[in-house]
Amino acid sequence: MGIFSKFKTGLKRGSAVLQSAFDRVAGRTALTGEDLIAIEEAFYACDFGPDTTEDVLKEVKLASSRPNHLEEGGVVNVARSVLGEILSGSEGTLESKKGESPQVICLIGVNGSGKTTTCAKLGHLITQAGNSVMIGACDTFRAAATEQLKHWANRLNLEVVSGHHGSDAAAVAFDAYSSALAKKSDYLLLDTAGRLHVKDNLMDELAKLKRVLQKKEPLAPQHSWLVVDGSTGTNGLSQAKVFHEKFGLNGLVVTKLDGTSKGGALVSIYRELGIPIFYLGLGEQPDDLQPFSVQSYLDSLFPKPLEAINA
Ligand SMILES: Nc1nc2c(ncn2[C@@H]2O[C@H](COP(=O)(O)OP(=O)(O)O)[C@@H](O)[C@H]2O)c(=O)[nH]1
Ligand SMILES: [Mg+2]
Incomplete structure (x- = not known):
């Protein structure tokens, strides 16, 4: 397709x-x-x-x-x-970063928003475009999370650095960064634990992850993207506000637009916060993560041929 x-x-x-x-x-x-x-x-x-x-x-x-x-x-x-x-x-665009230190993309968001799946799909997309990728399995909170990521990574031939269940997410991020650096990976993608945006201790864990990464690279993570379920309506906007305030987001991935979603939530989030939208999740297959395009988005919502406006 x-x-x-x-x-x-x-x-x-x-x-x-x-x-x-x-x-x-x-x-x-x-x-x-x-x-x-x-x-x-x-x-x-x-x-x-x-x-x-x-x-x-x-x-x-x-x-x-x-x-x-x-x-x-x-x-x-x-x-x-x-x-x-x-x-x-x-429209957010991820520029090719060959030859520099790994660009870190940290995916955050509430439970079930699609972070792990997006991490795998994004890794696939980036390698298909000719860049190399390392993945850090920083969701050490849920036992099955690392397995889920490894399963995807096996299928898509991606490399994953992981820790033990319950280990320090920041330590996994640190190790993954070291690996990415040693292997000269162009990108490091960090999958993180789902967290309720109202829970401060989990937010603190994210802040720690950032601090620890910055010991290695003061500019990391270059990308802090919120993965938001596009079918959650106005709830998505309130999540985005809290994560942005606490963590300083600079990108959005809106998932599950193929489900019950009616597709408009991303407009309300962008309008309110002005954070660029990088990708849309349009299904569960590896190539169902697509770069966001305003033109394709509008053409899909308003499918009839356009006539000139009699201004
Ligand atoms: N239909 C559809 N399902 C998705 C999409 N993105 C994620 N999912 C599904 O949503 C569920 C939760 O995703 P997961 O990546 O585990 O969320 P996480 O808790 O944020 O890591 C899984 O069953 C995914 O297959 C999408 O774009 N479309
Ligand atoms: Mg997950």
Whole structure:
């Protein structure tokens, strides 16, 4: 399946919700109060959040007050351009770092958000692109976590540094960094334990991991990415806020967009925190982690061909 098909398949639920609201107003030259409510509800249902929903409504109302503006898919175009504007600058890109010390990418997030799976998929993606990767299994909290990661790594031919169950996560990170340095790996990916963002002791463990890494490399981890389940709605935003405040995030990976998710949560997180989105999880296969693309995202949510806006 091509990249765009994956986006499209993954985001089909959100797309269907938006489509039904747009179908309702298709070909209309004026909108009723009920039409506006239907549009508002669709944007809410897709987890775009209140601010973005309000912006969309405001622009749709404005457009509907202008003659001819609603013809030829006008409402779709208005909504799409509002989202496009909010998402401008949101694409994170991981640059190739050959020949320097390992770039550390630390994946953090609550339990079950997809960190371990993302770690493996990302390792696969990076090696496929011709860079070398080392993985640190820093989730020493759950007994099965290291096994899960090793299982993936075997399948994808990736190297993992791990510790004993219950050992110090920061020590594993330190060892993994040493290994990555010795093997001249381009990237070191750190899988960490799932933690409740309200639990301070687990946050302290992350802070320690960072401190210990910095003994080796003051700039590490160069990337601190939150892995957030895209189907958790507004909860994802509150998680992101707390992790950002405590840990200083500089990237997002939004997973499970192929599940029950309606796809809008990433807009509300980006809008609020301005943290670039690097990858989307669009399924459970190794190549289901895809670089985030605003264009593909919007094309998947608003699948109809675009007509020019009669501005
Ligand atoms: N459908 C789907 N499932 C995912 C995705 N990412 C992770 N998962 C599943 O979510 C569950 C939890 O993932 P895991 O990586 O163990 O989460 P962790 O606790 O954050 O390490 C696993 O069953 C994964 O297969 C995704 O993008 N799509
Ligand atoms: Mg895990």
